[in-house]
Amino acid sequence: MSSLxxxxxxxxxxxxxxxxxxxxxxxxxxxxxxxxxxxxxxxxAALLLWGAAADSATHADLALTLAVLAPFATIAMVRKDPGx
Amino acid sequence: MIVDLALVAGILALALGVLAARxxxxxxxxxxxxxxxxxxxxxxxxxxxVALTEAAIGAGLSGVLLLAAARRxxxxxxxxxxxxxxxxxxxxxxxxxxxxxxxxxxxxxxPEPPPGLAAEVAANQAATALGNPVASVLMAFRGLDxxxxxxxxxxxxxxTVALAPDDGWAGPPGAPQxxxxxxxxxxxxxxxxxxxxVAAHIFWIGVDAPGGKFQAxxxxxxxxxxxxxxxLVPAPPVGARALxxxxxxxxxxxxxxxxxxxxxxxxxxxxPPGFEKPLILLVEVALTLSIAAALALLVMGPRT
Amino acid sequence: MSxxxxxxxxxxxxxxxxxxAAGTAGLLRFPDTGSxxxxxxxADHLGLGLIVLGLLxxxxxxxxxxxxxxIWALVxxxxxxxxxxxxxxxxxxxxxx
Numbered sequence: 001m002s003s004l005x006x007x008x009x010x011x012x013x014x015x016x017x018x019x020x021x022x023x024x025x026x027x028x029x030x031x032x033x034x035x036x037x038x039x040x041x042x043x044x045a046a047l048l049l050w051g052a053a054a055d056s057a058t059h060a061d062l063a064l065t066l067a068v069l070a071p072f073a074t075i076a077m078v079r080k081d082p083g084x
Numbered sequence: 085m086i087v088d089l090a091l092v093a094g095i096l097a098l099a100l101g102v103l104a105a106r107x108x109x110x111x112x113x114x115x116x117x118x119x120x121x122x123x124x125x126x127x128x129x130x131x132x133x134v135a136l137t138e139a140a141i142g143a144g145l146s147g148v149l150l151l152a153a154a155r156r157x158x159x160x161x162x163x164x165x166x167x168x169x170x171x172x173x174x175x176x177x178x179x180x181x182x183x184x185x186x187x188x189x190x191x192x193x194x195p196e197p198p199p200g201l202a203a204e205v206a207a208n209q210a211a212t213a214l215g216n217p218v219a220s221v222l223m224a225f226r227g228l229d230x231x232x233x234x235x236x237x238x239x240x241x242x243x244t245v246a247l248a249p250d251d252g253w254a255g256p257p258g259a260p261q262x263x264x265x266x267x268x269x270x271x272x273x274x275x276x277x278x279x280x281x282v283a284a285h286i287f288w289i290g291v292d293a294p295g296g297k298f299q300a301x302x303x304x305x306x307x308x309x310x311x312x313x314x315x316l317v318p319a320p321p322v323g324a325r326a327l328x329x330x331x332x333x334x335x336x337x338x339x340x341x342x343x344x345x346x347x348x349x350x351x352x353x354x355x356p357p358g359f360e361k362p363l364i365l366l367v368e369v370a371l372t373l374s375i376a377a378a379l380a381l382l383v384m385g386p387r388t
Numbered sequence: 389m390s391x392x393x394x395x396x397x398x399x400x401x402x403x404x405x406x407x408x409a410a411g412t413a414g415l416l417r418f419p420d421t422g423s424x425x426x427x428x429x430x431a432d433h434l435g436l437g438l439i440v441l442g443l444l445x446x447x448x449x450x451x452x453x454x455x456x457x458x459i460w461a462l463v464x465x466x467x468x469x470x471x472x473x474x475x476x477x478x479x480x481x482x483x484x485x
Contacts, residue, residue, distance in 0.1 A: 004398065008439075010087045011405045013124070015412040017090045022415045022424070023117050024101050030421055030478040032113035037470065038415060038428045039117050040143070041463055042408055043124055045439050048456065049401070050127070052443050058132045058294045060455050062123070065136060065286060067459045068279045068303055069144035071271060071466035072310070073116045076148040077109070078268070078473040079261070079313050271469035278462065 002053040009049035016042035033077045040070045088128060095121045108154035115150060119143035132294035133218045136286070140302035148309065149383050156385075213361040215292030222296070223364045227353040231342065234335045234371055237378040241331055245322050248387035254323030258384030263315035272314035279307035287372055297368045301375035308380045319384055327377065334374030338367050393445040400442025407435035421478040425471060432467040436460055 019042065022035035044063045051059025098118040105111035119142030126135035168176075205217050205225065212220040222230045245253065264272065283303040290296025311317040320327050341363055345354035355363055411431020418424045440460040447453040 005401065008401045008405050012408050012439075013087050014090060015405075015408045017094045019412045019415055020094050020097065020117065023113060024097065026110060028421050028478060029107075029109045029113065030474045031424060032110060033116075034421075034425055034428055034474050035415055036113055036117045036120070037467065038411060038431060039120055041432045041436055041467070042412075043120050044459060044463065045404065045408065045436050046124065047127060048439060048443060048459070052446050055448075056132075057448070057452065058136075058289075059127065060452070060459070061286060061289060061294070062127060062132060062136055062139060063459050064282055064455060064462075065139050065299060065303065066120070066123070066143070067462040067466070068275070068282045069140065069306055070463060071275070071470050072144055072306055073113075073147040073151070074466075074470040074474060075268060075271075075310070075313055076151040077113075078470075078477055079264075267469040267472045271465065274465060275462075278458070282458075 002055075005049050005053040009046045009053065012042050012046045012049065016046065029077065033074050037070065037074055040066055044070075091121060091125055091128065095125060108157055109151070112147060112150045112154055116143060116147040119146065133216075133296070136294055136299045140299040144306060145302055145379060145383060148306075152383065152385060211360070212355070212364065214364065216290060216294065216296070218294065219290055219296055219364075223368065224355060224360070227338075227342070230371075231335060231338050231353065234338065234375060237375060237382075238331055238335055241378045241381050244382055244386050246386075248322075253387060255321050255387055256319040257322055257381055257387055258312075258319055259388045260318075261313055261315040264313075268314050269316065272311045272316050275310055276307040279303055279310075283307065287368070290368075291365070297372040298375060301372045302379060304372065304376035305379035305383065308376070309383055312380075312384065322381075322387070327381075330377045331374055331381070334367070334371035337370040341367055397442045397445060400438045404435045404438030404442060407431050407438060411435060422475060425475055425478065429467055429471050432463060436463055 016039050019035055019038050023032050023039070026032050044066050047059045047063040047066070051057065051063070095118065098114050098121065101114040102111050102118060105114060119138060123135045123138040123143055126132070126138055202217075205221060208225070209217055209220055212224045214220050214223070245257065248257075263269075283300040286303060287297060287300035290300070312319055341355075342353040345356060346352045348354075348356045408431050411427050414427025414430075415424050418427055437460055440456045443456055444453050447456055
């Protein structure tokens with residue numbers, strides 16, 4: 001079972017790395033930040049799956065920290081956008 | 085293994101992207117994603133303390149700080165330096181390549197197992213009454229480093245405040261934020277209570293597991309910055325006594341307890357035997373609040 | 389019982405991974421910022437939600453389950469709030485989208 005969860009974590013991580021292409025390609029700032037936010041969610045999912053595979057509560061705490069701070073970059077970008 | 089390689093490739097691609105980006109905003113977006121991947125890489129290596137710090141500071145607060153800096157640059161463009169010559173650029177590139185190769189060789193040449201003090205820390209762990217070896221190192225075995233780090237933050241806040249214009253420097257820090265409506269206002273009202281609970285949780289588990297004051301302080305700072313960015317809560321004036329006391333209290337209490345140790349046990353920063361855990365927790369609570377206030381003030385920046 | 393719980397976990401996690409894959413495909417393939425945002429919020433809400441749901445039977449005690457649900461709630465709150473903000477920025481940039 002835990003190896004299956006590990007495989008699922010790997011699959012989510014692979015989608016994360018593919019999503020990087022959109023961060024790198026843009027073209028609009030909103031595209032990059034939105035893609036970075038999806039990376040954050042995928043990272044949270046991968047951490048939860050790893051944590052469940054390894055029976056480690058700390059992974060979930062790491063995911064919790066990421067989840068609390070997830071909206072910050074986006075808000076800062078929207079507030080600080082020179083075109084806004 | 086394949087995923088680790090993909091992770092490494094992603095980190096390298098983002099690092100190159102940060103360097104090659106032509107717009108400051110794109111570079112910051114790369115940097116935020118870079119911080120996230122780095123946190124995942126630390127987690128893959130089993131170093132969850134580092135991963136937690138990277139997630140809180142690198143992917144969280146640094147992004148906000150850099151976006152604010154990019155905004156300032158965009159509103160008041162700095163005069164461009166004349167482009168450097170081909171020889172200069174070649175020399176810089178060669179220097180960086182040599183440095184990177186030297187660092188890589190040093191890492192590959194490390195003996196197996198690498199030398200370290202981990203065994204000694206494990207042997208003396210019981211003396212601090214804490215369960216997390218990283219917390220023991222930070223608060224007891226290398227307490228002086230932690231004290232100096234927190235003092236550096238106070239100095240950084242003083243330097244940032246000093247950048248404000250002379251008239252009215254004691255007013256609220258940062259630029260005034262327009263009042264937000266709709267989703268942002270809702271989020272700024274809903275998230276802070278939840279975030280403060282999460283920060284307390286991360287602080288408390290730091291005693292026995294990865295976590296602790298710096299990560300909790302970063303979350304607390306973010307929870308203060310959110311209503312401020314939404315224009316709901318104005319920043320307190322820099323001259324306010326309560327704010328200054330909050331920023332200085334942590335390091336001051338740390339020094340006071342260190343002097344108490346000097347009197348009781350004869351060594352500065354030694355914890356009086358029998359009272360290690362309550363005193364360490366007391367100092368950590370004060371440090372968390374001080375670091376949170378300092379980080380928030382640094383992100384807000386000087387009065388404009 | 390444990391077999392049933394395991395089957396539940398597998399189905400939910402696989403479906404969640406599927407949503408992440410679909411979200412990433414949309415992020416890469418959709419032609420404009422608005423539809424890319426649409427793809428992304430689906431992955432946020434459903435992908436993570438299904439994975440959290442699948443991991444719930446495996447959570448240690450009530451605290452672990454509560455933490456999983458809190459993570460999902462936080463992500464939902466964050467993307468519900470930032471989605472419209474980003475869409476507004478994208479629209480201002482490109483009124484045709």
